[in-house]
Amino acid sequence: MAKSLVVPLASKSPTNDRFLYPNCPYVSHSLSFENKPIKNLNNVLFVSHYTFTSLHRRLTPVHALDSDASHPLHQGSVDFRSSKSFEQWNSLTAKFSGVSNIPFTLLQFPQIILNAQNLLAGNKTALLAVPWLGMFTGLLGNLSLLSYFVKKKEKEVIVVQTLGVVSIYAVIVQLAMAEAMPLHIFVFTSVVVASGLVINFLNYFNWLNAWIWQFWEDFITVGGISVLPQVMWSTFVPYIPNSILPGTIAFVVGVAAVVMARIGRLQEKGVKFVGAISGWTATLLFMWMPVSQMWTNFLNPDNIKGLSAVSMLLAMIGNGLMIPRALFIRDFMWFTGSTWAALFYGYGNIVCLYSFKVICREFFLASTAGLFLWIGMALWRDTVVYGYNSPLRSLRELVFGN
Numbered sequence: 108m109a110k111s112l113v114v115p116l117a118s119k120s121p122t123n124d125r126f127l128y129p130n131c132p133y134v135s136h137s138l139s140f141e142n143k144p145i146k147n148l149n150n151v152l153f154v155s156h157y158t159f160t161s162l163h164r165r166l167t168p169v170h171a172l173d174s175d176a177s178h179p180l181h182q183g184s185v186d187f188r189s190s191k192s193f194e195q196w197n198s199l200t201a202k203f204s205g206v207s208n209i210p211f212t213l214l215q216f217p218q219i220i221l222n223a224q225n226l227l228a229g230n231k232t233a234l235l236a237v238p239w240l241g242m243f244t245g246l247l248g249n250l251s252l253l254s255y256f257v258k259k260k261e262k263e264v265i266v267v268q269t270l271g272v273v274s275i276y277a278v279i280v281q282l283a284m285a286e287a288m289p290l291h292i293f294v295f296t297s298v299v300v301a302s303g304l305v306i307n308f309l310n311y312f313n314w315l316n317a318w319i320w321q322f323w324e325d326f327i328t329v330g331g332i333s334v335l336p337q338v339m340w341s342t343f344v345p346y347i348p349n350s351i352l353p354g355t356i357a358f359v360v361g362v363a364a365v366v367m368a369r370i371g372r373l374q375e376k377g378v379k380f381v382g383a384i385s386g387w388t389a390t391l392l393f394m395w396m397p398v399s400q401m402w403t404n405f406l407n408p409d410n411i412k413g414l415s416a417v418s419m420l421l422a423m424i425g426n427g428l429m430i431p432r433a434l435f436i437r438d439f440m441w442f443t444g445s446t447w448a449a450l451f452y453g454y455g456n457i458v459c460l461y462s463f464k465v466i467c468r469e470f471f472l473a474s475t476a477g478l479f480l481w482i483g484m485a486l487w488r489d490t491v492v493y494g495y496n497s498p499l500r501s502l503r504e505l506v507f508g509n
Contacts (some may be wrong), residue, residue, distance in 0.1 A: 196492045200432040210425035215274035217417040222281040225413065231285040236413030239279065239288035240338050241399040243296060244392045246275045247334060250303045251327050257307045265311065269304070276300050325365050328381075331388040332361035338392070342399050390444045397452035404459045411463045414456060420474060423453025427478060431485040435492075437505050446482075454478050 218237065225233040253268040276296075283293040306323050309315040337354030340347065364381050367373050373381070404411055426449035433442035454474060461471040486498040495501060 190492075193492045196435065196488055200435045203428045204432045207425045207428035210421040210428075212270055214271075214418060214421045214425065215278055217415040217421075219274065219277050219281065221413070221415045222278065222285075226281060226284060231287070233410060233413035234282055234285040234287045235407060236403065236410035237278065237282060237287070238342075238399045238403045239282050239292070240342060241396040241403075242275055242279050242282065243292070244334065244338055244396055244399075246272065246279065246296065246300065247330065248393050249275060250300070251331065253303070253307050254323065254327060257311045260311070265307075272300060272304065325369075328365055329358065329361040331392065332364075332384070333358040335388050335392055335395070338395060338399070342395075342402055387440065390440055393444055394447045394451075397448065397455050400452065400456055401459065404456070408463060411459060412465055414460060414465070416457065416460050416466045416470065419453050419456040419460065421453075423449050423457065423474065423478060426453060427481050430482060431488070434485055434489050434501060434505060437508075439505050442505055449478065449482075 222234055222237070225231070249268055249271040253265065253272060257265055279288065279293065279296060282288040283290065303323070306315060306319065310320050333354050336357045337351065340350065340353040364373075364384075368378050368381050400414075404414075426445045429445040430442065430449065433445050457466070457471060457474050460466045461468070486501065489501045490496075490498045493501065
């Protein structure tokens with residue numbers, strides 16, 4: 108997942124919402140074990156593409172649906188956090204997340220080259236294998252993460268997220284040229300991308316009025332809440348009626364929630380709930396990308412050759428590299444997005460390519476062995492450094508907290 112689809116949204120105070128998808132890189136830093144209270148990072152949208160620069164500073168188990176609340180470090184890890192193996196694994200997982208920047212940065216280039224070749228050959232049909240809905244959700248996630256990192260002044264990640272936005276937009280331009288994307292959607296997307304890049308650039312250099320930035324954050328919040336149900340609904344058209352009702356209802360709910368938060372009509376728990384909803388909305392947007400892609404593969408199996416096997420492999424590698432870190436710091440949102448994207452977006456499409464004999468057996472077997480051995484290694488190593496007897500305890504802490 109992420110990547111990548113990815114956002115500081117509707118509040119002045121930050122929150123702990125984090126996720127990872129394709130095109131959503133993670134930059135490593137040294138981990139601090141100081142016992143400090145965790146500030147709330149508010150409303151992070153997101154990716155393909157699932158990562159946040161400050162995640163490595165937190166080792167507290169986070170409840171699955173309570174990303175805003177701080178949790179004390181569980182006692183079991185206190186005995187091990189100063190051990191050499193614990194510190195080494197902490198350092199290694201941070202480096203793995205940092206290295207994931209490479210496949211995420213390169214993720215779209217094979218697809219762009221393949222699309223260009225098909226366009227030059229006049230084979231516009233091949234581009235129908237790339238669902239514009241999946242690209243749109245990924246783009247929205249990357250824009251959201253770009254805004255988050257601009258607010259945090261993380262220069263390295265800003266560059267990577269900007270490249271992610273530009274590369275996905277390049278694919279969308281190609282889809283529009285092949286008439287594989289509705290023109291009015293392309294125009295709207297272009298306006299949002301241009302506005303988002305300009306606003307984020309101005310805000311990074313403190314050249315933007317606060318109210319404009321606040322409006323942009325609210326726009327991303329409402330946009331994420333509105334787009335998710337509409338994208339999910341539209342994926343299955345024409346097997347279900349073509350309707351904008353899901354997006355319209357979600358839009359009204361999103362606007363109401365943001366307005367009530369802004370005018371102080373929500374209690375503290377309500378504000379935190381809105382923040383958590385936006386973070387999970389971002390995660391679900393990226394998680395929907397493989398669903399949309401596989402549905403397209405099912406409906407149009409002849410177009411599977413339009414998919415780039417290298418892009419799918421990069422998506423699997425990028426998200427897979429972040430799984431050990433997400434598990435180590437017990438961030439359920441990040442772990443969910445990264446694992447889902449690695450298994451269902453990257454590896455899932457590799458399975459489809461192999462099923463239709465687009466890739467060779469050796470490529471498929473190497474990808475399969477590499478992914479599952481990597482996940483198994485992450486679970487085993489996490490169990491060892493925490494001194495547990497079973498990886499099930501690590502997973503239980505990941506989902507339910509301590």
